[in-house]
Amino acid sequence: MIYAILRRFGQMLFVMFGISVIVFLIFFATPGSDPAARIAGRNASPEVLEAVRHNFGFDRPLYVQYGLMMKKIFVTGDLTSFVNRGWKVVPAVLDSIPVTLSLVFGAAVLWVVVSIIIGIVAAATRDSWVDKLLMALGLLGISMPVYWLGEVMNLITQSRYHDTWLFSWVPPLGYKNFSDDPKGWFLALVIPWVTLAILYIGIYGRVLRAAIIESMQEDYIRTARAKGLSETRILLRHALRTSLIAFVTLFGLDFGALVGGSALLTEVVFGLQGIGKLTYDALQSLDLPMIMATVMYASMFVVVANAIVDFVYILLDPRVRTS
Amino acid sequence: MMLSVRDLRVSFRTHEGLVRAIDGVSFDLKEGEILGVVGESGSGKTVSLLAVMGLITDPNAVIEGSIRYRERELVGLPARELRRLRGSEIAMIFQDPMTALTPVYTIGWQIAEQIRAHKRISKSQALERVEELLAEVNFPNPREAMSRYPHQLSGGMRQRAVIAMALSCNPALLVADEPTTALDVTVQAGILDLVRKLRATHNSAVVFITHDMGVVSELADRVMVMYAGRVVERGSRTELFSDPQHPYTRALLGSIPPLTGEKPHRLPAIPGSPPSLLRLPEGCAFGPRCPVNYEPCRAGKPVLGDGNHAAACFRVQA
Numbered sequence: 077m078i079y080a081i082l083r084r085f086g087q088m089l090f091v092m093f094g095i096s097v098i099v100f101l102i103f104f105a106t107p108g109s110d111p112a113a114r115i116a117g118r119n120a121s122p123e124v125l126e127a128v129r130h131n132f133g134f135d136r137p138l139y140v141q142y143g144l145m146m147k148k149i150f151v152t153g154d155l156t157s158f159v160n161r162g163w164k165v166v167p168a169v170l171d172s173i174p175v176t177l178s179l180v181f182g183a184a185v186l187w188v189v190v191s192i193i194i195g196i197v198a199a200a201t202r203d204s205w206v207d208k209l210l211m212a213l214g215l216l217g218i219s220m221p222v223y224w225l226g227e228v229m230n231l232i233t234q235s236r237y238h239d240t241w242l243f244s245w246v247p248p249l250g251y252k253n254f255s256d257d258p259k260g261w262f263l264a265l266v267i268p269w270v271t272l273a274i275l276y277i278g279i280y281g282r283v284l285r286a287a288i289i290e291s292m293q294e295d296y297i298r299t300a301r302a303k304g305l306s307e308t309r310i311l312l313r314h315a316l317r318t319s320l321i322a323f324v325t326l327f328g329l330d331f332g333a334l335v336g337g338s339a340l341l342t343e344v345v346f347g348l349q350g351i352g353k354l355t356y357d358a359l360q361s362l363d364l365p366m367i368m369a370t371v372m373y374a375s376m377f378v379v380v381a382n383a384i385v386d387f388v389y390i391l392l393d394p395r396v397r398t399s
Numbered sequence: 400m401m402l403s404v405r406d407l408r409v410s411f412r413t414h415e416g417l418v419r420a421i422d423g424v425s426f427d428l429k430e431g432e433i434l435g436v437v438g439e440s441g442s443g444k445t446v447s448l449l450a451v452m453g454l455i456t457d458p459n460a461v462i463e464g465s466i467r468y469r470e471r472e473l474v475g476l477p478a479r480e481l482r483r484l485r486g487s488e489i490a491m492i493f494q495d496p497m498t499a500l501t502p503v504y505t506i507g508w509q510i511a512e513q514i515r516a517h518k519r520i521s522k523s524q525a526l527e528r529v530e531e532l533l534a535e536v537n538f539p540n541p542r543e544a545m546s547r548y549p550h551q552l553s554g555g556m557r558q559r560a561v562i563a564m565a566l567s568c569n570p571a572l573l574v575a576d577e578p579t580t581a582l583d584v585t586v587q588a589g590i591l592d593l594v595r596k597l598r599a600t601h602n603s604a605v606v607f608i609t610h611d612m613g614v615v616s617e618l619a620d621r622v623m624v625m626y627a628g629r630v631v632e633r634g635s636r637t638e639l640f641s642d643p644q645h646p647y648t649r650a651l652l653g654s655i656p657p658l659t660g661e662k663p664h665r666l667p668a669i670p671g672s673p674p675s676l677l678r679l680p681e682g683c684a685f686g687p688r689c690p691v692n693y694e695p696c697r698a699g700k701p702v703l704g705d706g707n708h709a710a711a712c713f714r715v716q717a
Contacts, residue, residue, distance in 0.1 A: 294498065295493065295498035295499050296500055296502070298454060298493065299499045299564075300501065301454055301456070301485070302486060302490065302491040302493075303486040303512065304484070304486030304487060304513070304516050304517060305486075305513075306482065313512075317503050318501070318503055392503065394502070394503060394550070395550045
């Protein structure tokens, strides 16, 4: 088991290396464009252009350029944005990581807990009105786009009903550092968490319900019934455990993507300066070093999230351990 | 009688109408007796025993008739009461050991779970009992086997684990649904020995469902042959094998290759295939495939007579 984990860790490093090479090549070795000109931005003077060329090693072989880039991102951390006049890229990314992590992590806890409850209740009451109601609500949650839902949430909690007892606790939009003000951090994120989680609660609740119902058709469920176990125990101990495998797979993909910047819409609606917002702004101004750094960061999180999913598999399914 | 089934009918509501899977099956079982139930796929042998176990969960199933187990009527018994019997007094072994165990728990855990569902004992006591059980079903290293997951065991070993699980609460009645079908012949023999030995040590009655006449001839005290949801012949093993009466039973026995003497060029087979339960033929269900059918066979359905050895056939009764 230890060996399986170590091997998975090695694979993870290898994948990250591969991603970094590919991303680097896409940005800096695409034929027909001068990366120095793009990094320097529009209307750059020849001196700036020359400085960029030297700084990034564009006058040297490709592998040196790659090495310099990785050094700037991971070792010295002095990758500089020329578009934004000398803004240091790495600290900017590091500053926005806690914002995105707070947002996505809190929402993930919410959606995992709620969707597991919904999935179990719906599967247990299959075809009854409870099941139908839950699945209809789930579909409603999936159908509401997050930018619209977020704005509606803001309209209700920040404006129309802000002065009532119900929402007077909601602070103005924006992020507060957890270390400075834990209570403020929590209050500021409650509405974004709920907004982001609603979509995933719908999806995960429906997926889990389907997986449980499928598991309930398995032969070992009949064995469990023949053993004289209660229906509750059969559902929770035998059907749910095997159904969680599909759930975890989906979670790894969604969590990685969200942390890697897909929470952009939520971040914009709630004025959170997260990774998504940072990437979006960088794309707007064609800020190549910033894009490079955020893409590296995003891919790193997808890879790490997938590795964590594999570790959870190992815990959930003994069949994976030996292979 | 420990188990007495009277006029059991199981039907399923389908889009094409009501399908009667079991049509008036009756049988008795004494304590410690082995009853072999033989028939082709779809003859209703498994469904009738699932009905006895209360394991037909299909909401479209309709179960009628009477199943009396030790003076208690099982048809219509509340789910709670039925659950108390299941696994403790009536246990079941399934056909495919590959899929019969939950893949994510160890063998020991799964057997202990059943013991603790019926007896108030501690986890460590339950695990001690599991070790005894695994030794009883001839696991070479019971203590180690307890911590194994199903996928780490061979098919034969898994079936032994399933049997150990079924025996964990000393059931009075063991239902074995083709427990050897999915296994190699050598492993089969081991499992049959085991069933025989367990009948001796636990004095459990066994209902052994199979389509293998050879297995029946080795194991069963009494035999019941089923066709299209009905019992066509019943009798003791010797009666049935030395004096088969129903043409279907004869045909089944005729399709076993002889061990001695000249081998037939081609094994005799029963012409045609089993009828669809949706479109049963008029009269005797076996009629269209029967070599000796005549007028009365098309007119009405033959019924099983009284007596220990009986066949549902107009030719025999005439």
